[in-house]
């Protein structure tokens with residue numbers, strides 16, 4: 437891969453993207469090379485940063501590893517544009533501002549069903565507009581609004597939606613919140629475009645790039661010097677943040693792209709289940725999906741356990757995890773915090789919770805627990821996924837806000853991420869009816885009734 441310009445690596449799960457991103461950082465920052473320069477390796481979630489720092493050899497002094505948001509805050513701060521507490525980081529607070537904005541704009545119009553949509557709809561739409569770097573009502577009216585599946589917004593209503601966005605920004609600013617997590621990138625890009633000083637990093641590498649919004653990627657393209665490089669590593673099947681944004685709309689100039697098809701992580705049987713999920717109808721039409729070639733390592737079929745009830749699911753999960761964790765790494769992964777608490781309250785202090793404040797990575801045997809989101813980019817010998825019931829997945833609140841098709845696509849990818857974290861063993865549990873996110877093909881599982 438060239439040491440200047442933009443490059444992209446698209447790969448399937450477990451194909452070595454993170455590993456190669458780290459090697460690339462070593463290569464680009466190597467002092468004896470003509471292209472050498474300070475290198476920034478960015479990813480989306482904090483647990484992965486901790487893991488990457490654990491993998492990073494001490495000699496890589498010229499490589500900085502952090503999340504996009506840490507970088508964005510640091511840069512705006514260096515430019516005098518970041519005050520204490522000026523990011524609206526509390527989702528409830530953001531929700532309140534947006535609810536108020538909807539009400540205020542509604543009062544200017546005749547009664548309309550549009551204003552009665554769930555608040556999540558408005559929150560998502562504002563996120564989408566920011567993520568695409570749209571800064572005017574005209575631009576928003578003209579843009580091709582891809583991504584929303586079930587609940588389309590007509591062009592006629594877009595100026596009203598944009599008014600809500602402007603009102604939200606006004607309310608937020610009045611309270612001293614100049615940014616939220618979604619429009620931070622827009623401000624970073626603008627700042628870089630007006631910044632003629634020498635760039636801090638010559639090379640930027642993005643891992644888990646499918647979750648970076650187009651505007652984040654654009655801001656990073658503006659952050660490197662002309663003789664620098666921007667490398668994108670991603671797997672579109674694992675996109676779990678944002679709303680099916682395409683990194684391609686960030687306008688990177690990619691003369692050549694590399695495809696990683698070899699899966700080095702999962703056994704053949706686990707990879708087959710991952711592949712079967714990615715071939716389900718809700719994965720249709722994903723551009724840039726890289727299908728894996730089957731891995732060589734053989735293992736057991738994933739276990740599909742039909743329990744009597746949730747209590748049995750929890751007991752079995754804990755029992756297996758405790759037994760296996762004496763010699764292997766075991767992750768218990770669930771949909772949300774609430775479900776996570778069911779397990780964290782029963783696990784001892786030796787278990788590692790996967791979350792944003794995880795400071796140290798302890799490799800080796802033990803129990804890890806967290807949400808699907810928190811396990812992004814990580815891997816474990818065994819993964820246990822309880823609560824795979826149809827009333828839990830796809831998520832009922834998501835269906836209410838965004839429609840069933842959208843919920844299936846969203847949660848289908850989450851499950852794909854969770855399944856592909858397992859190196860050798862995978863245990864799936866449910867008690868009533870199995871979620872429609874999993875393929876029904878009996879050859880993919882060994883089914884048990886504990």
Ligand SMILES: Nc1ncnc2c1ncn2[C@@H]1O[C@H](COP(=O)(O)OP(=O)(O)OP(=O)(O)O)[C@@H](O)[C@H]1O
Pocket residue numbers: 447448449450451452453454455456671674700701812813814815856
């Ligand atoms: N060329 C290789 N040969 C053998 N093993 C490899 C190779 N590249 C990566 N691996 C191993 O395969 C596993 C998956 O690698 P890695 O985490 O980099 O994949 P990834 O593409 O980032 O996965 P994901 O997107 O699913 O998080 C790791 O255990 C890594 O050490």
